[in-house]
Amino acid sequence: MGTPNISSHPPLLTRLRRHLAQWGTHPDGRKHPAAGTTVTPVPLPPQLRLPLSQHIGAPARPVVQAGDRVLRGQLLAEAQGNISAPIHAPTSGLITGIGEVPIPHPSGLGAPAILLEPDGLDEGVSLTETDPFSLTPAEIARRVAAAGVVGMGGATFPAAVKLSLGRNNPIPTLILNGGECEPYLSCDDRLMQERPGEVVDGALIIARAVGARQILIGVESNKPEAIAALRETARVHPEIRVEAVPSRYPMGSEKQLIAWLTGREVPSEGRSADVGVVVQNVGTAAAIHRAIRFGEPLTRRIVTVAGGAIRTPRNLEVRIGTPVSALIEFCGGFTQPPARLVMGGPMMGLAIHSTDIPVIKGSGGLLALTAAETAQSDAEAACIRCGSCVNACPIGLLPLEMAARIRAGDLAASADIGLKDCIACGTCSFVCPSRIPLVQYFNHAKGELASRERNRMKQAAIRELVEARSARMEREAREKAEAAARRKAERERAKAEAAARAQEEHTA
Amino acid sequence: MSTVFASPHAHGARPVGQVMLLVMLALLPATLNGFWRFGWPAILLWITTLLSCLLAEALCRRLAGQPVRSALADGSAALTGWLLAMSLPPWAPWWIGAVGGAFAIIVCKHAFGGLGQNLFNPAMAARVMLLISFPVEMTRWIAPRPLGSDGAPGFASALDITFGAGVPDGLSSASVLDHIKIEAARGVDIAQSLGDSFEPVMASLGDRAGSLGETGALLLAAGGIFLIARRVIGARIPLAFLLGVAVPAACANLLAPQAYLPPMAHLLTGGVMLGAFFIATDYVTSPSTPLGQWIFGAGCGLLTWIIRTWGAYPEGIAFAILLMNAATPLIDHYTRPRIFGRRRDGRSLAPQER
Numbered sequence: 001m002g003t004p005n006i007s008s009h010p011p012l013l014t015r016l017r018r019h020l021a022q023w024g025t026h027p028d029g030r031k032h033p034a035a036g037t038t039v040t041p042v043p044l045p046p047q048l049r050l051p052l053s054q055h056i057g058a059p060a061r062p063v064v065q066a067g068d069r070v071l072r073g074q075l076l077a078e079a080q081g082n083i084s085a086p087i088h089a090p091t092s093g094l095i096t097g098i099g100e101v102p103i104p105h106p107s108g109l110g111a112p113a114i115l116l117e118p119d120g121l122d123e124g125v126s127l128t129e130t131d132p133f134s135l136t137p138a139e140i141a142r143r144v145a146a147a148g149v150v151g152m153g154g155a156t157f158p159a160a161v162k163l164s165l166g167r168n169n170p171i172p173t174l175i176l177n178g179g180e181c182e183p184y185l186s187c188d189d190r191l192m193q194e195r196p197g198e199v200v201d202g203a204l205i206i207a208r209a210v211g212a213r214q215i216l217i218g219v220e221s222n223k224p225e226a227i228a229a230l231r232e233t234a235r236v237h238p239e240i241r242v243e244a245v246p247s248r249y250p251m252g253s254e255k256q257l258i259a260w261l262t263g264r265e266v267p268s269e270g271r272s273a274d275v276g277v278v279v280q281n282v283g284t285a286a287a288i289h290r291a292i293r294f295g296e297p298l299t300r301r302i303v304t305v306a307g308g309a310i311r312t313p314r315n316l317e318v319r320i321g322t323p324v325s326a327l328i329e330f331c332g333g334f335t336q337p338p339a340r341l342v343m344g345g346p347m348m349g350l351a352i353h354s355t356d357i358p359v360i361k362g363s364g365g366l367l368a369l370t371a372a373e374t375a376q377s378d379a380e381a382a383c384i385r386c387g388s389c390v391n392a393c394p395i396g397l398l399p400l401e402m403a404a405r406i407r408a409g410d411l412a413a414s415a416d417i418g419l420k421d422c423i424a425c426g427t428c429s430f431v432c433p434s435r436i437p438l439v440q441y442f443n444h445a446k447g448e449l450a451s452r453e454r455n456r457m458k459q460a461a462i463r464e465l466v467e468a469r470s471a472r473m474e475r476e477a478r479e480k481a482e483a484a485a486r487r488k489a490e491r492e493r494a495k496a497e498a499a500a501r502a503q504e505e506h507t508a
Numbered sequence: 509m510s511t512v513f514a515s516p517h518a519h520g521a522r523p524v525g526q527v528m529l530l531v532m533l534a535l536l537p538a539t540l541n542g543f544w545r546f547g548w549p550a551i552l553l554w555i556t557t558l559l560s561c562l563l564a565e566a567l568c569r570r571l572a573g574q575p576v577r578s579a580l581a582d583g584s585a586a587l588t589g590w591l592l593a594m595s596l597p598p599w600a601p602w603w604i605g606a607v608g609g610a611f612a613i614i615v616c617k618h619a620f621g622g623l624g625q626n627l628f629n630p631a632m633a634a635r636v637m638l639l640i641s642f643p644v645e646m647t648r649w650i651a652p653r654p655l656g657s658d659g660a661p662g663f664a665s666a667l668d669i670t671f672g673a674g675v676p677d678g679l680s681s682a683s684v685l686d687h688i689k690i691e692a693a694r695g696v697d698i699a700q701s702l703g704d705s706f707e708p709v710m711a712s713l714g715d716r717a718g719s720l721g722e723t724g725a726l727l728l729a730a731g732g733i734f735l736i737a738r739r740v741i742g743a744r745i746p747l748a749f750l751l752g753v754a755v756p757a758a759c760a761n762l763l764a765p766q767a768y769l770p771p772m773a774h775l776l777t778g779g780v781m782l783g784a785f786f787i788a789t790d791y792v793t794s795p796s797t798p799l800g801q802w803i804f805g806a807g808c809g810l811l812t813w814i815i816r817t818w819g820a821y822p823e824g825i826a827f828a829i830l831l832m833n834a835a836t837p838l839i840d841h842y843t844r845p846r847i848f849g850r851r852r853d854g855r856s857l858a859p860q861e862r
Binding site: 375435 | 514519520521522526527582624742792794796798801840844847848849850857
């Protein structure tokens with residue numbers, strides 16, 4: 001397989017396919033006014049809360065204890081296992097303990113976090129600058145892992161894992177995801193506009209790590225300033241192409257973006273490397289740039305604070321661990337009590353119930369939505385089989401049929417018609433005129449099926465143990481009985497022999 | 509503990525009631541044209557049919573213990589009644605509309621489980637029931653007598669036509685398709701019988717005998733195109749329907765013009781436009797997969813042409829749509845779209861070499 005054709009005039013077939021692709025939806029962008037504001041740092045809060053699990057994979061293990069004084073950039077918790085990420089101090093200060101704090105998680109439960117009281121000096125550990133292109137690919141991946149960089153688009157998958165994919169077999173194409181197709185969010189947009197150099201340099205570093213020969217940066221067409229800034233910066237790098245992709249949800253989904261840019265479909269049971277592509281978010285690229293060039297670990301990120309209930313929506317540069325209450329306060333507070341607080345975008349974000357929840361590595365947005373924006377008063381009605389969800393599903397599933405089966409309690413049947421392939425983007429729920437929470441059905445069914453599978457495996461393991469035990473007991477009983485029988489036979493024989501001898505003696 | 513809200517936290521579709529309103533808006537020009545051409549009796553019949561549907565809906569919802577007011581607000585019952593009225597002979601007696609409306613809602617919709625659950629399009633099922641049970645009333649066509657023109661019944665005589673004595677003797681007339689069928693049975697050449705009963709432009713504006721709402725073919729088509737433009741309905745079913753009628757008609761007509769109607773006569777007479785844009789596109793009773801919609805539309809069109817050409821009935825829209833309704837679950841089952849990253853047989857795509 002060669003490199004995909006990335007000229008500005010793709011082949012007719014690709015253009016035709018793009019034109020016929022009707023999936024997705026066009027939600028109201030609502031990017032402004034936040035998208036027009038420059039990124040501003042938020043002052044340090046009185047306490048930073050750093051959850052040990054801010055990434056996919058095993059939670060980090062603390063290496064500091066209460067009473068320690070730490071410097072900015074110092075390691076606080078180390079990665080555990082291959083899929084994990086370390087956590088560093090966002091500023092200098094005192095570790096006051098490790099405790100349960102509310103975190104952004106669907107369960108609404110708390111999780112352990114390192115508590116750091118900033119001392120206001122913001123003293124950093126000394127960092128060394130490195131020329132990334134003097135490093136081997138393996139060393140780049142190692143340093144990115146050590147800096148705690150995870151996918152900044154929200155997936156929070158440890159970035160270094162993807163960088164190691166090209167170790168044995170180079171991956172020809174790197175795609176940077178600048179889609180940002182969620183409404184309201186503009187953190188990536190601002191990053192690309194204000195710091196295109198960081199994004200482009202990060203892209204070159206990732207390309208070196210995975211062995212990519214070409215770099216595609218896909219940006220939705222509703223961000224012309226970002227596209228222009230990146231093109232200007234990337235002009236001296238012929239291997240980089242900045243491509244405008246249509247503003248359509250979920251264009252920022254990895255598989256959809258790959259298909260649009262390269263015409264290749266990631267296999268359902270495979271990953272993007274299977275079609276010769278690795279995808280990283282633009283924010284991740286900038287973080288990698290800082291981690292490699294300056295040795296700076298990931299301790300801050302850009303967060304869009306927006307929504308109808310926020311007084312001055314804007315983009316903020318936030319130290320990880322800052323409670324969202326500090327962000328809301330910095331943006332002038334609420335104009336009205338919000339109907340819903342959401343961390344992330346409105347399509348896939350998480351509703352949160354407390355403003356004590358800290359910003360973590362994957363938090364791209366904080367939305368305070370009014371009742372009108374969420375349309376939450378509308379009750380679910382009957383499915384009229386209009387097929388809107390079928391036309392909108394980016395994966396080609398039949399959400400209405402899947403939901404009907406789940407409603408009937410037949411989860412296995414819904415899995416048979418594609419539940420496993422659902423990417424939970426929520427487009428089906430968004431376009432449903434009857435307001436049926438389709439994606440919620442699917443998430444529920446996926447969770448239920450997974451737990452059944454776990455149960456089944458547990459049951460199988462238990463059965464195996466029980467069977468092994470009863471087999472062992474049977475064998476032992478049999479052996480005991482055999483031994484007893486042997487002994488008995490022995491005794492009988494001895495007795496018989498004795499009797500025979502007595503007889504002999506008697507007769508003799 | 510506050511309520512758990514699941515994503516998405518925004519919403520972007522028009523509610524069901526608004527969808528139904530848009531469909532009614534699209535029906536309005538053809539309906540008003542029907543009112544004007546067929547006068548007061550048509551208006552009275554339309555009102556009766558609609559009221560019957562709304563009453564039946566309210567009754568069913570009440571029996572099911574559901575709130576009645578919100579049920580009527582979604583507009584689906586009114587739309588069913590409206591579509592049924594459009595397909596009735598305009599001077600039919602009131603009880604045709606009343607019985608048909610009640611049958612559509614009670615038997616064809618709620619007996620199946622209510623909104624979204626019915627297998628057959630309620631309006632078409634009711635029309636077929638009426639046609640089979642009351643063939644005389646259901647085939648008594650009237651030549652248009654526009655409101656205010658000579659010979660048009662006034663309000664008082666309209667009351668008598670709809671609620672009393674019925675259509676006065678000597679006023680009935682044959683629809684184009686009826687006429688052709690009868691003439692063909694007498695052995696008259698198609699081209700000749702068509703020539704003296706059919707004038708395309710006037711006919712497509714509704715100046716012909718026929719059902720209340722289906723005669724204004726061009727107005728119906730305009731309403732349908734409006735619905736497609738507003739993305740209320742897709743283009744696949746109507747397009748496939750029209751092609752399904754026109755293509756076989758054109759082929760047959762080319763081969764034997766004396767025995768088969770030309771495609772334009774098929775498209776502009778009877779209920780093709782009403783069927784293609786407003787009835788076959790009923791969400792509930794049509795397939796939801798893209799390929800399925802093409803098959804469904806083409807099947808409706810082809811069956812219509814077959815029934816019109818060789819069947820005992822001069823018109824076949826209702827039968828064709830009901831037959832395809834019955835096939836819809838099967839079509840949906842066999843035309844599931846290919847899943848992204850999988851082959852058509854459901855297996856995952858193979859990784860590409862690099």
